[in-house]
Amino acid sequence: MANEEFKTLQIVHSDSEAGVFHIYLNRPAQRNSLTLDFFSELPRALDLLDGRRGAAAIVLAGRGPHFCAGIDLSTLAAITGGGGRSDPGRERERLRRQILSLQAAISAVERCRRPVIAAVHGACIGGGVDLATACDLRYCSEDAFFSVKEVDLALAADLGTLQRLPAIVGHGNAAEMALTARKVPAAEARAMGLVSAVFPSRQEMDTAVMAIAKDLAAKSPLAVAGTKAVLLRNRDLTVDQSLDYVATWNSSMLISDDLAEATTAQIQKRKPTFAKL
Numbered sequence: 001m002a003n004e005e006f007k008t009l010q011i012v013h014s015d016s017e018a019g020v021f022h023i024y025l026n027r028p029a030q031r032n033s034l035t036l037d038f039f040s041e042l043p044r045a046l047d048l049l050d051g052r053r054g055a056a057a058i059v060l061a062g063r064g065p066h067f068c069a070g071i072d073l074s075t076l077a078a079i080t081g082g083g084g085r086s087d088p089g090r091e092r093e094r095l096r097r098q099i100l101s102l103q104a105a106i107s108a109v110e111r112c113r114r115p116v117i118a119a120v121h122g123a124c125i126g127g128g129v130d131l132a133t134a135c136d137l138r139y140c141s142e143d144a145f146f147s148v149k150e151v152d153l154a155l156a157a158d159l160g161t162l163q164r165l166p167a168i169v170g171h172g173n174a175a176e177m178a179l180t181a182r183k184v185p186a187a188e189a190r191a192m193g194l195v196s197a198v199f200p201s202r203q204e205m206d207t208a209v210m211a212i213a214k215d216l217a218a219k220s221p222l223a224v225a226g227t228k229a230v231l232l233r234n235r236d237l238t239v240d241q242s243l244d245y246v247a248t249w250n251s252s253m254l255i256s257d258d259l260a261e262a263t264t265a266q267i268q269k270r271k272p273t274f275a276k277l
């Protein structure tokens with residue numbers, strides 16, 4: 001894996017047989033706070049794995065004591081500090097494009113065909129919550145906490161949390177988290193559905209998440225990609241529109257070897273094997 005090209009990330013091929021990859025946020029001394037390098041590297045890393053035949057599941061985790069401390073504060077100052085344009089109209093247009101580009105980097109997690117699992121330990125703050133909520137599945141260790149911190153920095157969160165969090169935890173919980181910026185501990189995050197499980201230690205989380213990733217990776221890659229795509233599209237559609245969408249999706253994807261293999265394996269009481277995607 002060409003890790004030399006990344007300053008803020010590390011990609012690890014954690015199980016070559018199963019096709020599980022980890023993407024680690026890799027600025028532990030700065031608590032994995034997010035710089036402009038991160039925002040250009042994340043979409044590249046995801047594109048790399050999306051296009052890699054046999055990559056079947058991705059775990060997003062953090063090196064060091066925390067998952068992510070949110071945006072790097074000097075990056076935030078640079079972004080908002082003015083781009084040297086004297087015309088306020090041009091300056092605001094620059095800032096708008098910059099915010100859209102940061103949003104696109106986080107949304108790359110959703111655009112990736114492969115399922116992306118967030119494994120959160122320690123702090124998950126601000127931009128870290130943007131990132132975790134864009135993932136398909138979220139797990140954490142007992143030491144984790146989540147804070148939608150932006151309001152305390154005089155910002156409305158603008159990289160996806162306010163759009164995605166309500167669908168995950170409900171409007172009331174999302175509003176409470178975003179307006180108070182309080183630290184939500186792991187057990188409470190589990191109770192509101194922000195994470196699917198809490199593990200006693202980081203090591204136990206890593207082991208369990210790896211098992212979940214391998215399990216996903218053993219399923220039909222077409223079915224997994226289809227389920228991810230339909231769930232995401234569904235968020236913005238009515239029930240009727242989404243049923244129409246999944247009918248169209250399946251009318252093209254059902255004509256696959258995977259369906260025959262899955263049903264035959266079921267009948268023969270054996271594990272199915274699917275061609276890589």
Ligand SMILES: CC/C=C\C=C\CC(=O)SCCNC(=O)CCNC(=O)[C@H](O)C(C)(C)COP(=O)(O)OP(=O)(O)OC[C@H]1O[C@@H](n2cnc3c(N)ncnc32)[C@H](O)[C@@H]1OP(=O)(O)O
Nearest residue numbers: 029030031033069070071072073074123125126127149150
């Ligand atoms: C256009 C806008 C787009 C996006 C906007 C996003 C908004 C946000 O993300 S809001 C959230 C911003 N983040 C924060 O407010 C978190 C600040 N950090 C902390 O609260 C703590 O550092 C911690 C994450 C809880 C970790 O605590 P601890 O383990 O005790 O480490 P520290 O000693 O505090 O920090 C070590 C080292 O890391 C530096 N650092 C930590 N967070 C950031 C950060 N967000 N940006 C830049 N640097 C950070 C900290 O300064 C220390 O550096 P030293 O050089 O070692 O002193």
